Ligand SMILES: Nc1ncnc2c1ncn2[C@@H]1O[C@H](COP(=O)(O)OP(=O)(O)OP(=O)(O)O)[C@@H](O)[C@H]1O
């Protein structure tokens with residue numbers, strides 16, 4: 001075996017394997033370069049999903065004739081100089097890898113002109129080698145043409161998908177820049193015909209142009225502290241999906257898919273959204289580049305935070321605080337005259353959502369700033385400070401004994417309780433209501449260390465696999481502090497002796513197993529208080545009454561009374577509405593009485 005140093009062309013091709021996965025990754029690299037070059041107009045031309053041709057023209061600063069040949073060399077970059085720069089990157093590019101990688105797997109032409117020169121210069125490369133160079137008349141800026149992609153790497157070409165699939169990846173790459181760079185005009189041409197044009201415009205206008213359907217359901221979010229800024233929009237929980245494709249998150253101008261951020265967003269929504277659902281959000285983070293490493297993923301899609309727990313906390317808290325101010329959460333809580341208004345869809349003025357520049361009150365600047373002080377996390381985990389409480393913001397005073405004052409009409413479809421008050425009908429989802437009651441009971445009991453319990457006549461013995469058992473053992477205090485009495489029983493079993501009274505009819509085995517599977521895992525790291533809330537919301541889902549249960553009048557009354565006793569918001573912990581009001585006026589209108 002002989003060991004040899006690879007030639008440059010081969011090295012570039014190997015690098016291309018990482019950087020240039022498909023046409024969409026090339027487009028991403030080229031647009032990033034145009035943005036770094038301070039362009040305010042970028043044109044994209046695509047033929048045959050970028051395989052035949054992919055061209056980007058910008059009006060940025062351009063590259064001089066002398067530097068043009070250097071730009072296409074490996075490790076040639078104007079964006080970093082010293083090692084220190086690598087840890088405070090503010091440009092989109094920094095490795096000096098994109099152009100040589102692309103040039104090694106395509107027929108590549110770059111033309112450029114700076115404002116100091118009257119004429120531009122063009123070079124053509126094949127197999128990474130310059131095959132032609134000449135002056136060219138052009139405006140200031142850069143034009144890059146990538147043709148016949150992978151013509152010299154047939155194996156890679158074979159891996160490309162159908163044209164439609166590649167095109168959709170391409171457009172997605174393009175699309176991700178649109179949201180964050182609203183101050184750039186983008187033009188997209190497909191097979192030499194206009195496909196989509198976006199003029200320079202305000203961020204709000206751009207968002208509403210791109211998401212006309214969703215934009216009326218978005219609410220602005222903003223946090224402005226020195227090292228960590230958030231801007232953007234958070235969506236009505238009704239826009240949620242099981243998949244996380246509607247999380248548009250950008251760090252320092254770069255589209256990023258990051259686990260910490262995704263989890264923090266879901267976490268911020270947890271009081272009103274099922275933990276398996278993801279909201280619609282558009283979030284732009286400006287983070288001091290020293291606090292985030294962008295050099296951890298070949299396509300720069302992931303980042304590494306110096307302190308991901310702080311980042312998690314700051315994002316989830318900001319979302320939570322902002323959500324509390326949104327019409328979706330707030331109106332639900334002002335019971336009385338406005339009960340149900342939100343659900344009826346009134347008072348939804350899209351413009352007012354956008355114009356609202358509400359700043360955060362509780363989670364204010366100084367608090368966010370203090371997140372970067374070392375003792376913050378410790379304090380926040382032990383916090384009993386009401387200004388930091390998660391729950392408090394969602395709870396507004398409501399008319400005393402509102403639910404028990406309702407006149408019960410009956411139960412419909414074994415699912416809904418029908419009541420009336422003086423000005424309308426109130427429908428209550430019996431399962432969602434019980435779930436909310438269960439959740440609040442657990443939480444109150446836990447906070448005040450008082451939970452009404454019931455002893456089981458015969459202890460319930462449950463057997464677990466060794467791994468689950470050890471996780472369970474470690475977390476047993478969560479359950480024992482919330483109304484259960486559970487001991488270790490032998491080497492792999494537990495004995496459940498007492499349960500919270502409100503769960504006396506629940507399937508306890510199923511409930512415990514679900515909590516163990518979902519939360520008592522070694523990779524589930526979360527602040528203690530938050531973990532408690534998650535667990536309680538899972539437990540309460542197993543509460544007594546489900547849809548399909550027949551309730552007698554006594555049971556209905558008792559549920560309504562319990563609803564009055566708790567800190568109530570109109571959504572069950574999993575985000576479904578608990579009640580819905582149809583006003584008398586609406587009924588009268590339906591029957592043409594008014
Ligand atoms: N559209 C452009 N306008 C002006 N200069 C450009 C343009 N594209 C590339 N350049 C110059 O060419 C250099 C090399 O570009 P390349 O994309 O290969 O590397 P990079 O952007 O520095 O790093 P990365 O590999 O992370 O993208 C850049 O540093 C920049 O100076």
Ligand SMILES: [Mg+2]
Pocket residue numbers: 029032033092093094098099
């Ligand atoms: Mg680049």
